[in-house]
Amino acid sequence: MTAEIIDGKAISSELRNNITNEIKQLKSINENFQPKLIIIQVGERPDSSTYVRMKLKSSSEVGIDGSLIKLSNDISQDSLLEKIHDLNNDESVHGILIQLPLPSHLDEEKITNAVKQEKDIDGFSELNLAAIFKKNAVAKFIPCTPKGIMYLLNHENVKIKNKNVVVCGRSDIVGGPLSKLLEKAGGTVTTVHSQTTSDQLKFYCQNADIIVSAVGIANFITGDLIKPGCVIIDVGTNYVPDDSKKSGQRMCGDVDFDSCLSKASKITPVPGGVGPMTVVMVLDNVLQSAKRSAGLL
Amino acid sequence: MTAEIIDGKAISSELRNNITNEIKQLKSINENFQPKLIIIQVGERPDSSTYVRMKLKSSSEVGIDGSLIKLSNDISQDSLLEKIHDLNNDESVHGILIQLPLPSHLDEEKITNAVKQEKDIDGFSELNLAAIFKKNAVAKFIPCTPKGIMYLLNHENVKIKNKNVVVCGRSDIVGGPLSKLLEKAGGTVTTVHSQTTSDQLKFYCQNADIIVSAVGIANFITGDLIKPGCVIIDVGTNYVPDDSKKSGQRMCGDVDFDSCLSKASKITPVPGGVGPMTVVMVLDNVLQSAKRSAGLL
Known part of the structure; x- marks a missing residue:
């Protein structure tokens, strides 16, 4: 027997096309529909920069308005939390992604949990995880x-x-x-x-x-x-x-x-x-969030 | 081979004695130390009443001030939430236990989650469960x-x-x-x-x-x-x-x-x-909460 190779590249690309088409269609029905993703990167880790670039490129390809907030490596925890708080309250933003790892002076758990559940497209917050673990609960986002x-x-x-x-x-x-x-x-x-x-x-x-x-x-x-x-x-x-x-x-x-x-x-x-599936699921979660926010889910 | 029978009754009774002695000792050092448990029972289910009675009796035996708030079967969700909110803010209360099941018009999940994490001695709230499920997190209470x-x-x-x-x-x-x-x-x-x-x-x-x-x-x-x-x-x-x-x-x-x-x-x-272990762990969690609130944990 020779195993069938599961082609994640092809499957993710098919899903990516579906996402592109769905966003296009939703925009044509409602001109205000615009999924928006904010990535917060603290510092300049080269691997993080590569991931961020990849996510922004993919976002723009499917019609998601993705942008990067790059913060200095020595930002205080309070300033970062305030930034997240502002984005939580900005109705135009559907997904907030904190690029991990964070510099060691920042409390990763506290900062991840600060992202409002409705915008936590990574699905890393405690409330979201709890919903995954609870028997009959439905999580807002699956990581x-x-x-x-x-x-x-x-x-x-x-x-x-x-x-x-x-x-x-x-x-x-x-x-x-x-x-x-x-x-x-x-x-x-x-x-x-x-x-x-x-x-x-x-x-x-x-x-x-x-x-x-x-x-x-x-x-x-x-x-x-x-x-x-x-x-x-x-x-x-x-x-x-x-x-x-x-x-x-x-x-x-x-x-x-x-x-x-x-x-x-x-x-x-x-x-x-x-x-490749992981990357496209970031986009899928942003679209899901935008649809939920527009009352379409 | 004949299995050794694990005597939960004896082990729980030993633990119960330890709890009694610890409370006695802590009271002798600090006369204000008084672990306090509030049980909220909605309606009159006979099985619930039996459990509640048992928990109150055990509480009093070890030196925990336990009391019951019995609410009418048709209490509104908002009134119940307000009640929980008041108890969350009452510094003399260390444990709040909502006797389940609740009447069907009440949202069990919402009500369980309303109990402040620091007083959730049942350990049923989402934040507490999340901490159990997260790899390196430590839950405030184990159910x-x-x-x-x-x-x-x-x-x-x-x-x-x-x-x-x-x-x-x-x-x-x-x-x-x-x-x-x-x-x-x-x-x-x-x-x-x-x-x-x-x-x-x-x-x-x-x-x-x-x-x-x-x-x-x-x-x-x-x-x-x-x-x-x-x-x-x-x-x-x-x-x-x-x-x-x-x-x-x-x-x-x-x-x-x-x-x-x-x-x-x-x-x-x-x-x-x-x-019998389950019952005594209610007492243990109340003691743990009272110690934490007194800065002893």
Whole structure:
């Protein structure tokens, strides 16, 4: 068996077109309809700048008015909170995104929680997370990576109900909420983490119908660990030495792609799997927020 | 092998004595120290009245000033919220407990969330749950049943780290938060629920070092499902027909006690296992709140 490769690039691009068309259509019905995203970046981390540029470019491509508020690295917590407060009250703004990580003198939790729930398109605030974790509650926004993964699984007609699911990693932005979303979709979920032994990992993986890995360790999931026919979603972004590359390294996921390819039924590549879905879900959440604010949701 | 029976009644009574002594001691140091609990009961459900009576009696026994605010069944949501608001602002009150269920015209979620986090000794508010679910956050209060179970496991020296744990049930007040607490303690947790098949249940249980059942189904966990030596915590409270009883029924848990007793290493009985722990944890949370308010925590 050779697994079908889930083409996150193509699927995200299809979704991006849908978003573009929907915004165009909503603007044609109501000329005041204008989804607006504000990104707040504190300092000048080069990786952050790259992400921000990417999000702004994508926003503009689909018709979202995206802009960047760049703040000095030594901004005080109070000034930053005041800035967020102003944006919370600005009715023209539908999404506020705080580019993480923040400089260490700022309380990331407090600042993330300061974003009004209705504009928290990252879905990182406590109230939003609580809604994901509560059995019958509906969150205003699903964080972008878990949302992108659920979209991929649905797009590929992967059944979750009655299935054994393993989520590797328990972060607040990926593994934690994703485990709960998969459970709400009817999966029986085991979350493995840094205190899970390798024997335990093997036991759960060898029985899993779906494995999602988000631990940030190259070759964490290998072919011998998995059950024939399982579905593998790789969230990792790792770099390993590679002499054949000019940079001397190559990007890879958590999954040993080659050994899993011949056993799995479906697998996401890195790059080109979950990554592009995460970016497009930022746009989807902004559109969702703008629609909600216009009474269309 | 015959399992050791975990005596929740004795353990809770020991903890209750500790609480009594601690309150006595704190009062002797500071005559103004007086933990105070307010229970709000809407309507006259007989089962609710029984629980309320039990909590008030226990409170008074350990030196907590407990009192009941009994409100009419047809109280408006706004009046109830106003009442909670007043108690939130009353500095002499350390714990506010809304006796559930509420009459159907009241929004249980909204009312539970109205209790100030610092006084939410049930730990049911969204902000409190979010803190339980977030990886590095510390909740102000752990809901009483999960807290009682963690206490029992610790008291019995049950190792959780590196262990396979199955939690049956995913309610917001037991299974959900408990799964996360066990995971935070290092366990690898699988949460099984109504959409888990019987084959799945069998697979996970036969491999589990610790099983907690909170589904409310008599005989849900039977001896053939479990691994020799596992630890079983039974949260169920069910009633089954029993002609030998005057009432024609007998109380039992989720676990088929007899068939599990000969295979497990430790097991909680029903009654006399988790139940008494839940009650005493209400008292423990009120004391914790009073200490925090007095700057002692």
